[in-house]
Amino acid sequence: xxxxxxxxxxxxxxxxxxxxxxxxxxxxxxxxxxxxxxxxxxxxxxxxxxxxxxxxxxxxxxxxxxxxxxxxxxxxxxxxxxxxxxxxxxxxxxxxxxxxxxxxxxxxxxxxxxxxxxx
Amino acid sequence: xxxxxxxxxxxxxxxxxxxxxxxxxxxxxxxxxxxxxxxxxxxxxxxxxxxxxxxxxxxxxxxxxxxxxxxxxxxxxxxxxxxxxxxxxxxxxxxxxxxxxxxxxxxxxxxx
Numbered sequence: 001x002x003x004x005x006x007x008x009x010x011x012x013x014x015x016x017x018x019x020x021x022x023x024x025x026x027x028x029x030x031x032x033x034x035x036x037x038x039x040x041x042x043x044x045x046x047x048x049x050x051x052x053x054x055x056x057x058x059x060x061x062x063x064x065x066x067x068x069x070x071x072x073x074x075x076x077x078x079x080x081x082x083x084x085x086x087x088x089x090x091x092x093x094x095x096x097x098x099x100x101x102x103x104x105x106x107x108x109x110x111x112x113x114x115x116x117x118x119x
Numbered sequence: 120x121x122x123x124x125x126x127x128x129x130x131x132x133x134x135x136x137x138x139x140x141x142x143x144x145x146x147x148x149x150x151x152x153x154x155x156x157x158x159x160x161x162x163x164x165x166x167x168x169x170x171x172x173x174x175x176x177x178x179x180x181x182x183x184x185x186x187x188x189x190x191x192x193x194x195x196x197x198x199x200x201x202x203x204x205x206x207x208x209x210x211x212x213x214x215x216x217x218x219x220x221x222x223x224x225x226x227x228x229x230x231x
Contacts, residue, residue, distance in 0.1 A: 004162070031217060040128075042208050042221035043163065056218070091162055100212035100219055101151045101170075108219065110155075110162030 002026070004111035006092050012117045013082045021077045021114045025094030032075050033108060034067055035091040043091050049075060050098055082118045089113040122146045123211050125222035133230050138196040140225050142209030145190065149211040153219065154183060154194050157206045166207070167194070199229045 005024045013019050025032050031050055035043035036059075046065070048056040051072035060067070064083075069075040079086055091113045097106040124143045132138045142152075150171040155163035169176040169183045169192065176183050182195045196203055206226045210219040 009160075033218065035221075040223070042123075042125075042210075042223045044221070045218045048217055050217075093162075098217060099215065100217050101214065107165055110164070112160065112162045 004092055004094055004109050006090075006111040006114050008114060009112065010115050010117075012119065014119055015082060015084060017082050017118075018078065018080045019082055019116065021079075021090050021116070023075045023077070023092030023094075023111060025073065025075070025092070026109055027073075029094035029096055029109075031095045031098055031108075032069055033093040033095075034075070034077050035093065036061075037089040037091055037113070039088070046077070046090075079116075082116075084118050087116055087118045089115050120145075121223075122149075123209055123220050123222040125207075125209055125225050127225050128223070129226040129228070131228045131230060132199045134201055135198045138194075138199045138203065138227055138229065140194040140196075140207050140209075140227065142192045142194075142222055143190060144192075144211050146211070146213065146220075147190070148213040149220075150214050151212045152183070152185060152192050153210045154181075155208045155210060155221075157208065157224070163208055196227075199227075201229045201231050203227060204229045 034046040037043045046059040049069040064080045066078045092111045093108040095108045153168040154166040156166045157163040185192045206224045208224045209222040
């Protein structure tokens, strides 16, 4: 079956531009996560959706970052007025369950990521 | 504050030998640990996990060991194969939560 897909795969933006990154999770997955992975670092949590509800946005670095999942499936991460420090790979993950932990039900499946470069 | 640490950024191992990747954590509430493998231009893929009620979990060539008192886990790959060359991330979660905390990764290179 289809996995998690993300588009675009690569995005180059000029500083100050707005960008929108899309995530198509696995069909039927309740949970959706956005992570930011800077060069040489591990994925860092940005935000979490359970269906259409954004339950945790504690990892969003500033109010320039906004995420939505209006119908509980596709999600968009929007970054306004991009800065050079926003350059990173943005990863989306989805899972059937609502908790991390034991069981394939809770396994997070990752998309290939969108590499954002801000010039 | 890095709650999950992978202190070795890279590791090179000869094909057929054992690869040992290490991970340390600071949060004693963590009760579930995973290893993810990542190839270039792909997302991380789940490899193996362990619950804190166990100290070892094995899946084919991959074994994860957990030492709760030392807050340390390790991934053993035996025998190592060139296709194992990738970046390996350790991750952890606490009970009742939904997010994983990732380490910074170790790049494994298996030499043919």
